[in-house]
Amino acid sequence: MKVLVALKEVGDPAVAVHVAAGDESVQREGVGGVINPFDEIALEAAIGLKEQGLVAEVVAVSVGPLVWEGSLRTALAMGADRAILLRTDSVLEPLQVAKALAACAIREAVGLILLGRQGVDHDWGVTGPMTAGILGWPQATCVSRFGLVRGYGEVVREVDGGGQLLRLPLPAVVSCDLGLNTPRYASLPNIMKARSKPLEIRVLPQSADPSWEILYYGPPVQRSSGRRVASVEELAEQLDQAGVLP
Amino acid sequence: MLASDRLGGPSALTARAVAAGTLLGRVDLLAAGSRSGEKAEAGRRIQGVDAVLLVNHSDAFPPSTENLAWLIQGMAGDYRWILAVHDAFGADLIPRVGGLLEISPVTQVNAILAPDVCTRPVYAGQAVARVILKKFPALLTVRPTAFAPAATIHALAPVLEVSLPAAVVSGRHQGYRSSPNQRPDLSEAAVIVAGGQGLESAHSFAAVEALADQLGGAVGATRGAVDAGLASSDLQIGQTGQIVAPDLYIGLGISGAIQHLAGIKDAGIIVAINHDPNAPLHAVADYSLVADLFDAAPRLGEAILARKKGR
Ligand SMILES: Cc1cc2nc3c(=O)[nH]c(=O)nc-3n(C[C@H](O)[C@H](O)[C@H](O)COP(=O)(O)OP(=O)(O)OC[C@H]3O[C@@H](n4cnc5c(N)ncnc54)[C@H](O)[C@@H]3O)c2cc1C
Numbered sequence: 360m361k362v363l364v365a366l367k368e369v370g371d372p373a374v375a376v377h378v379a380a381g382d383e384s385v386q387r388e389g390v391g392g393v394i395n396p397f398d399e400i401a402l403e404a405a406i407g408l409k410e411q412g413l414v415a416e417v418v419a420v421s422v423g424p425l426v427w428e429g430s431l432r433t434a435l436a437m438g439a440d441r442a443i444l445l446r447t448d449s450v451l452e453p454l455q456v457a458k459a460l461a462a463c464a465i466r467e468a469v470g471l472i473l474l475g476r477q478g479v480d481h482d483w484g485v486t487g488p489m490t491a492g493i494l495g496w497p498q499a500t501c502v503s504r505f506g507l508v509r510g511y512g513e514v515v516r517e518v519d520g521g522g523q524l525l526r527l528p529l530p531a532v533v534s535c536d537l538g539l540n541t542p543r544y545a546s547l548p549n550i551m552k553a554r555s556k557p558l559e560i561r562v563l564p565q566s567a568d569p570s571w572e573i574l575y576y577g578p579p580v581q582r583s584s585g586r587r588v589a590s591v592e593e594l595a596e597q598l599d600q601a602g603v604l605p
Numbered sequence: 606m607l608a609s610d611r612l613g614g615p616s617a618l619t620a621r622a623v624a625a626g627t628l629l630g631r632v633d634l635l636a637a638g639s640r641s642g643e644k645a646e647a648g649r650r651i652q653g654v655d656a657v658l659l660v661n662h663s664d665a666f667p668p669s670t671e672n673l674a675w676l677i678q679g680m681a682g683d684y685r686w687i688l689a690v691h692d693a694f695g696a697d698l699i700p701r702v703g704g705l706l707e708i709s710p711v712t713q714v715n716a717i718l719a720p721d722v723c724t725r726p727v728y729a730g731q732a733v734a735r736v737i738l739k740k741f742p743a744l745l746t747v748r749p750t751a752f753a754p755a756a757t758i759h760a761l762a763p764v765l766e767v768s769l770p771a772a773v774v775s776g777r778h779q780g781y782r783s784s785p786n787q788r789p790d791l792s793e794a795a796v797i798v799a800g801g802q803g804l805e806s807a808h809s810f811a812a813v814e815a816l817a818d819q820l821g822g823a824v825g826a827t828r829g830a831v832d833a834g835l836a837s838s839d840l841q842i843g844q845t846g847q848i849v850a851p852d853l854y855i856g857l858g859i860s861g862a863i864q865h866l867a868g869i870k871d872a873g874i875i876v877a878i879n880h881d882p883n884a885p886l887h888a889v890a891d892y893s894l895v896a897d898l899f900d901a902a903p904r905l906g907e908a909i910l911a912r913k914k915g916r
Binding site: 372375376377378382385397452453454457458477479480481482483484485486487488489490491492493494495496497498499500501503512514515516517518519520521522523524525526527528531536537538568569570571572573574575576577578579580582584585586587588590591592594595596597598599601603604605 | 611612616670671674692693694696697698699700701702703704705707708709710711712713722726727728729730731732733734735736737738739740743773774775776777778779780781782783784790792795796820821822828831838839841844845847852853863864870873874875876887888889890891892893894895896901904905908909911912913
């Protein structure tokens with residue numbers, strides 16, 4: 360079985376973002392890109408399955424601009440067998456990404472799509488389940504445990520108040536949460552080896568008909584800065600006066 | 606409006622989503638998934654619900670995201686907006702409906718400004734995007750913390766049974782594993798005591814739990830604390846954990862990283878207890894105390910109990 364891992368690049372989340380009111384886009388120029396941390400977890404999960412002999416090939420796919428080639432090389436260095444960049448220079452809404460991934464999954468005849476539960480830039484959190492809907496495949500989102508058992512995906516989803524256990528018939532789409540694993544670093548020899556692994560670039564056709572448009576960005580509501588209290592007693596007194604104590 | 610779900614049963618968050626829905630129009634509440642009858646009974650008492658649409662599941666149509674998405678896309682033509690709480694149920698289901706209808710949802714909506722304009726936070730809450738809806742039915746998930754719950758009333762909305770399509774290929778539900786946590790849920794707690802990596806030197810979360818219990822509150826954690834094995838992942842607050850809005854949030858040994866702050870900005874009062882005066886949490890806190898948490902937290906608990914007795 361082949362596994363498709365979808366990954367996107369995000370501006371380094373460790374670098375702060377500043378927006379002025381009415382900005383048309385959030386400027387993150389000069390902020391280096393990294394693989395979206397959740398997608399890295401998805402990739403680690405796929406590589407792990409391959410190492411266990413449960414899958415034959417791991418294909419990493421990105422839908423984005425040419426500069427994302429670097430992240431796909433990193434994915435190859437981590438252990439993906441092949442990479443595909445579905446190249447576009449426009450900013451896509453999630454539906455276009457999901458459609459492109461669905462088409463790629465059919466073309467590659469994969470049995471499983473793994474991806475992050477959300478991109479940590481826009482936090483939409485929709486690409487996995489949208490792709491599953493388009494394909495008509497079963498889905499599991501926010502997965503913190505995953506195993507392939509006798510041709511099924513056995514998963515635990517993170518849900519409010521605990522976990523949900525699901526058995527997924529394959530092919531299926533699984534979006535990965537933090538607890539699933541800790542992604543490996545690419546070793547130097549593997550970075551060298553990745554240079555000769557296949558990375559295919561295909562141009563994604565343009566599409567219009569947006570579901571919505573982002574009018575502009577603004578700064579969040581600022582909380583007024585508070586006061587420093589000198590002692591535990593003063594703190595308790597202030598909280599009491601504020602009426603928030605039980 | 607999809608009724609919210611907590612571990613396969615009704616959830617108090619539904620009333621918050623209804624409050625958001627009534628800003629847009631009349632609300633039909635879809636009671637679906639396991640224990641849908643209980644969700645319908647609770648939902649018909651929420652102010653602003655016009656009718657409850659009940660999905661009576663059976664072996665022929667078991668509760669699953671795949672089945673419900675299929676059902677909702679069949680009903681979508683009757684509605685201009687389809688909403689759910691952004692919880693593990695709604696955030697799983699609404700985007701799948703989006704895949705079927707070929708409409709990208711707008712998730713984590715935190716304000717509705719007009720019938721076709723809403724806002725949502727991006728970049729871990731460092732910016733807010735204003736979005737204009739172009740395709741309808743619009744698909745929205747709303748942040749429960751951003752909307753005060755609609756009231757419970759005596760009048761009962763009618764419950765209508767939904768006719769069901771044939772089932773589709775689905776994951777098979779194998780059960781829930783509820784976390785052993787006996788304290789209030791983070792999403793609903795009036796008081797939250799959260800701990801960070803400052804607790805690591807004690808190798809335990811006991812100081813956080815003790816103060817939370819004295820206040821009858823919930824326990825929360827940073828990702829740092831989760832990664833250090835001090836707290837379970839369902840307690841994580843922040844951009845990639847839960848978004849909370851208690852009346853009182855007390856952060857112990859928490860630096861206040863952007864990603865953590867993203868989850869607590871809607872709290873009523875924020876208290877920071879951290880021995881580093883430069884920790885960013887101090888800068889957003891309403892009350893900040895520069896102190897060692899292992900000394901301050903137990904004393905704060907005692908001082909609060911003493912005040913309670915004095916009242
Ligand atoms: C994409 C992404 C998503 C993330 N999502 C989240 C998220 O959802 N939630 C989240 O919390 N984090 C998240 N993080 C991690 C976040 O960036 C921080 O690393 C994390 O919040 C730090 O946790 P902390 O405050 O416990 O630890 P630290 O930053 O190490 O802070 C510990 C603090 O404890 C104080 N301290 C130590 N000992 C004591 C003592 N005895 N008394 C008093 N104070 C003491 C120290 O002064 C320090 O300020 C995310 C990161 C990334 C990159």
